[in-house]
Amino acid sequence: MSAIHQIQIDRFGTAETLGLSQTAAPSGIKHDEVQIAVNFSGINFADIQMRLGFYPDAPKKPFVPGYEVSGIVKKIGPNVTHVNVGDPVVAGTYFGGYASQVTVPGHQVFPLPQSMSLAEGAALPVNFFTAHLALFEMARIRTGDRVLIEGATGGVGTLAVQMAKAVGAEVTGLTSSRGKLPYIEALGATAFMREEFEGNPKLTGYDFILNSTGGPSIKAQRQRLAITGRMVCMGLSSGVKDGRRNFFRMGLAAMRTARIGVFGLMDSNSGIFGLNALHVLEDEEWVTRLTQSLDRVEELNLRPHVDTVFPADKVSDAHRHLETKAARGKVLLAWQ
Amino acid sequence: MSAIHQIQIDRFGTAETLGLSQTAAPSGIKHDEVQIAVNFSGINFADIQMRLGFYPDAPKKPFVPGYEVSGIVKKIGPNVTHVNVGDPVVAGTYFGGYASQVTVPGHQVFPLPQSMSLAEGAALPVNFFTAHLALFEMARIRTGDRVLIEGATGGVGTLAVQMAKAVGAEVTGLTSSRGKLPYIEALGATAFMREEFEGNPKLTGYDFILNSTGGPSIKAQRQRLAITGRMVCMGLSSGVKDGRRNFFRMGLAAMRTARIGVFGLMDSNSGIFGLNALHVLEDEEWVTRLTQSLDRVEELNLRPHVDTVFPADKVSDAHRHLETKAARGKVLLAWQ
Numbered sequence: 001m002s003a004i005h006q007i008q009i010d011r012f013g014t015a016e017t018l019g020l021s022q023t024a025a026p027s028g029i030k031h032d033e034v035q036i037a038v039n040f041s042g043i044n045f046a047d048i049q050m051r052l053g054f055y056p057d058a059p060k061k062p063f064v065p066g067y068e069v070s071g072i073v074k075k076i077g078p079n080v081t082h083v084n085v086g087d088p089v090v091a092g093t094y095f096g097g098y099a100s101q102v103t104v105p106g107h108q109v110f111p112l113p114q115s116m117s118l119a120e121g122a123a124l125p126v127n128f129f130t131a132h133l134a135l136f137e138m139a140r141i142r143t144g145d146r147v148l149i150e151g152a153t154g155g156v157g158t159l160a161v162q163m164a165k166a167v168g169a170e171v172t173g174l175t176s177s178r179g180k181l182p183y184i185e186a187l188g189a190t191a192f193m194r195e196e197f198e199g200n201p202k203l204t205g206y207d208f209i210l211n212s213t214g215g216p217s218i219k220a221q222r223q224r225l226a227i228t229g230r231m232v233c234m235g236l237s238s239g240v241k242d243g244r245r246n247f248f249r250m251g252l253a254a255m256r257t258a259r260i261g262v263f264g265l266m267d268s269n270s271g272i273f274g275l276n277a278l279h280v281l282e283d284e285e286w287v288t289r290l291t292q293s294l295d296r297v298e299e300l301n302l303r304p305h306v307d308t309v310f311p312a313d314k315v316s317d318a319h320r321h322l323e324t325k326a327a328r329g330k331v332l333l334a335w336q
Numbered sequence: 337m338s339a340i341h342q343i344q345i346d347r348f349g350t351a352e353t354l355g356l357s358q359t360a361a362p363s364g365i366k367h368d369e370v371q372i373a374v375n376f377s378g379i380n381f382a383d384i385q386m387r388l389g390f391y392p393d394a395p396k397k398p399f400v401p402g403y404e405v406s407g408i409v410k411k412i413g414p415n416v417t418h419v420n421v422g423d424p425v426v427a428g429t430y431f432g433g434y435a436s437q438v439t440v441p442g443h444q445v446f447p448l449p450q451s452m453s454l455a456e457g458a459a460l461p462v463n464f465f466t467a468h469l470a471l472f473e474m475a476r477i478r479t480g481d482r483v484l485i486e487g488a489t490g491g492v493g494t495l496a497v498q499m500a501k502a503v504g505a506e507v508t509g510l511t512s513s514r515g516k517l518p519y520i521e522a523l524g525a526t527a528f529m530r531e532e533f534e535g536n537p538k539l540t541g542y543d544f545i546l547n548s549t550g551g552p553s554i555k556a557q558r559q560r561l562a563i564t565g566r567m568v569c570m571g572l573s574s575g576v577k578d579g580r581r582n583f584f585r586m587g588l589a590a591m592r593t594a595r596i597g598v599f600g601l602m603d604s605n606s607g608i609f610g611l612n613a614l615h616v617l618e619d620e621e622w623v624t625r626l627t628q629s630l631d632r633v634e635e636l637n638l639r640p641h642v643d644t645v646f647p648a649d650k651v652s653d654a655h656r657h658l659e660t661k662a663a664r665g666k667v668l669l670a671w672q
């Protein structure tokens with residue numbers, strides 16, 4: 001059996017520290033496992049934070065990062081029944097996804113939705129799980145809700161807009177770039193520049209706000225919630241701005257992330273959730289549940305947006321592209 | 337037209353400051369109004385806080401407190417079509433309910449559910465609106481949810497248990513009195529003494545917790561939330577314990593009500609809401625919406641629990657009964 005190509009984090013540092021290496025393929029497969037020849041690996045902000053050395057839940061170095069892949073099933077354990085050899089699939093990997101071949105428990109593997117290419121499939125798991133957790137598990141949005149998606153052009157935001165539209169919500173999306181307004185409108189949402197929104201207090205009364213920048217934006221956006229409205233705060237992308245001074249920015253964002261008084265919540269009759277989707281993926285029961293929720297992808301008419309596909313040996317370029325925030329949608333590594 | 341009997345708050349003080357007085361009945365009725373001969377007026381904790389002088393949203397003295405009544409329609413304005421003269425009704429009054437006759441906008445009036453007595457009807461609006469806001473508007477509970485109702489024997493708690501059962505949730509109720517355990521079990525819920533629950537960390541993983549005591553209980557109960565779970569904190573009944581030293585207790589409860597960090601919410605992947613239902617009732621659109629939601633009372637199989645009915649001239653006894661926490665369920669004043 002041939003060697004596996006992979007990308008390890010050996011030491012913390014800039015994107016240039018990353019490169020291809022080889023490792024021996026495992027000889028066997030467990031009863032409930034699926035072996036996948038990987039076509040595409042998805043890149044997440046958490047991977048960049050890990051590479052920089054400030055992702056608390058990362059494994060010990062050296063380790064292979066990567067939360068999600070798409071590819072073709074090469075081998076299945078005798079207990080696996082929901083996919084077959086030769087099937088195109090998507091899978092969550094929870095580390096280890098930056099590799100030309102992965103072997104994962106069957107409950108982390110799902111058939112590629114028929115409407116999707118393998119590239120789109122690799123862009124799906126983490127963003128879909130995050131949006132699903134925020135909109136359907138935490139906020140529990142429903143028909144007629146007025147929904148505000150802050151980062152509407154990002155990987156999660158794009159799916160969040162599509163999901164909210166699919167359940168019959170009235171959706172508004174924000175962007176910091178005028179050129180991206182038509183992208184949001186094409187998703188069926190009302191689009192505003194961030195500053196335009198912030199300057200117009202009449203844009204208020206949202207039943208659900210998906211906050212993605214944290215910091216002072218939380219307090220400001222809470223003013224825009226309707227009675228009984230809820231905000232879900234996810235991630236902390238304001239911590240990584242240009243690949244530099246990240247510790248400083250992280251600390252600053254942390255300090256600025258307001259603490260919320262329960263009396264304030266009572267006064268405004270609203271709620272706030274915190275979401276760390278990758279943390280949820282440490283729970284096997286939730287991984288199973290979220291993987292199964294991928295069967296709603298077609299019903300919800302979701303189409304993840306792939307920004308750029310880099311050959312796996314250009315991983316440094318791929319990381320740099322994502323961390324400079326040039327990307328609109330998912331950045332992928334291609335293996336085949 | 338005969339005089340109306342009413343109970344005013346003329347000065348702040350103990351329950352003994354309250355007594356009957358008379359006022360002239362209004363001569364006319366507006367196009368959208370309904371005049372009701374009141375059978376029963378509901379008493380709420382907020383009325384006691386108003387009498388003591390520490391309810392911020394109370395009108396200027398002298399004023400007639402009271403949020404809810406049941407009775408028979410005496411007169412309707414020409415635009416009113418949903419109730420007729422002679423109909424038994426329930427109505428939200430948002431002050432003014434402690435009176436033998438009230439005249440209110442039609443959108444605050446709803447036909448008495450057929451399954452209910454007039455006494456039960458007067459016990460319904462505030463508790464139902466509060467539970468409805470907490471469970472269906474904020475938390476948006478659904479089938480299969482694991483639900484914890486902290487004050488399961490109170491007016492809101494009783495309805496909350498019934499509502500959660502009606503949507504197919506798995507319900508646990510707490511009480512501080514061993515004698516009330518069978519009451520909770522009779523509602524179809526699992527019942528625990530508060531201390532027993534607090535001492536057993538295995539009782540965890542709740543998708544929804546209805547917190548009613550505030551203070552340190554918020555932090556403790558947040559540990560029991562499931563991933564993506566939510567808590568709704570309502571009221572502040574720990575501020576009124578025995579009708580005395582209330583300012584002190586209110587301040588103490590306020591200090592003890594932890595501020596919640598957004599990072600903490602992300603770590604636990606959970607959410608928290610604050611609910612001040614009486615504040616919501618200042619919004620006309622929500623009053624209309626909540627009044628209409630009373631049409632779910634029969635579908636949800638709700639039965640408000642009336643603790644004691646006092647003749648209206650015994651209002652001092654009624655207030656004392658509620659503020660000493662002797663009551664299990666609603667305390668009412670009877671006018672006819």
